[in-house]
Amino acid sequence: MSRGPMRSPLAEAMGLGSSKSGRAEWWAERVTAIALAPLTLWFVASIVATSRADYTSFVAWLATPLASGLMILLLVALFWHTALGLQVVIEDYVHSGFKFVALIAVRLGCFALAAVGVLATLRIAFGR
Amino acid sequence: MDIEAEVGQAGPKPRPKSPNIQIYRPQLTSVLSIGNRITGVALSLAAVALVVWLSSAAAGPQAYAACRGALGSLPGQIVLFAFTFAFYFHLCGGVRHLVWDTVHGFELRAIYLSGWAVVALSAVLTAATWIVSFQLGGRG
Numbered sequence: 001m002s003r004g005p006m007r008s009p010l011a012e013a014m015g016l017g018s019s020k021s022g023r024a025e026w027w028a029e030r031v032t033a034i035a036l037a038p039l040t041l042w043f044v045a046s047i048v049a050t051s052r053a054d055y056t057s058f059v060a061w062l063a064t065p066l067a068s069g070l071m072i073l074l075l076v077a078l079f080w081h082t083a084l085g086l087q088v089v090i091e092d093y094v095h096s097g098f099k100f101v102a103l104i105a106v107r108l109g110c111f112a113l114a115a116v117g118v119l120a121t122l123r124i125a126f127g128r
Numbered sequence: 129m130d131i132e133a134e135v136g137q138a139g140p141k142p143r144p145k146s147p148n149i150q151i152y153r154p155q156l157t158s159v160l161s162i163g164n165r166i167t168g169v170a171l172s173l174a175a176v177a178l179v180v181w182l183s184s185a186a187a188g189p190q191a192y193a194a195c196r197g198a199l200g201s202l203p204g205q206i207v208l209f210a211f212t213f214a215f216y217f218h219l220c221g222g223v224r225h226l227v228w229d230t231v232h233g234f235e236l237r238a239i240y241l242s243g244w245a246v247v248a249l250s251a252v253l254t255a256a257t258w259i260v261s262f263q264l265g266g267r268g
Contacts, residue, residue, distance in 0.1 A: 030226065030229065033222050033225075033226065034226070037219060037222070037223070040215065040219065041219075044212075044215065044257060048257060048260055048261045048264065049264070051261050051264055051265075052264060052265050055185070055189040055192045055193065056189075058185060058192070059185060062185065071182070075178075075179075078175050078178075079175060082171070082172050082175055085165075085168045085169075085172075086168075086169065086172060089165055089168070089169060113175065113176060113179045116179050116183060117178065117179040117182050117183075119186075120179070120182040120183045120185065120186035121182055121186075123186040124182075124185060124186050
């Protein structure tokens with residue numbers, strides 16, 4: 001870190017900027033949060049409304065363009081937000097070499113789960 | 129605090145440290161702060177459950193019935209109830225954070241007011257969701 005005895009700690013800290021690429025992640029966390037507020041409320045309301053539904057009527061509901069479309073949007077925003085949130089938690093609390101393993105696992109896991117969820121929804125939407 | 133005494137004994141006497149989480153009295157603000165993170169991590173598990181549930185529906189009636197059976201069992205219902213509270217808590221806490229991002233509501237009074245609003249709203253919304261769910265005769 002130190003660039004020599006003549007540089008004060010202040011001089012080393014100045015001009016570095018606050019967070020570099022972190023700004024984009026901070027922004028994405030907010031944008032996905034704003035998307036998730038209505039999407040998750042729609043999801044909870046739908047679950048409550050269809051809680052008595054059997055398999056056939058549940059699949060029929062999810063196959064409608066509105067439901068499957070909103071479900072896919074929900075999955076994308078949800079796992080994007082989850083990846084960013086868990087990344088911050090790991091960066092704040094994990095300081096060993098395991099940190100990088102955890103960061104990669106979270107990123108890949110969220111991508112995979114989002115893909116599986118979207119595929120399942122599409123499979124229902126376009127009939128089996 | 130006697131600053132002169134502190135400065136004078138800077139050598140041997142250990143300097144006072146910033147509040148440490150283990151000895152710091154919990155306050156509404158700090159509990160809500162860590163609560164938002166804990167519920168966020170819990171909701172990651174709920175997101176995994178959502179994908180399992182969707183996959184079961186895509187796999188067919190048998191897999192879907194098995195998934196519903198697990199969710200409808202007593203442990204499943206307890207977990208779903210906890211997820212519901214975590215969801216509303218994280219949602220309300222998230223809205224509070226978005227308001228803060230607009231540089232509003234930082235006065236001490238406003239912070240405690242919005243903090244208690246998060247606690248009350250998430251409790252009321254969780255109860256309301258489950259009451260409506262039971263009224264409709266369904267499980268989960």
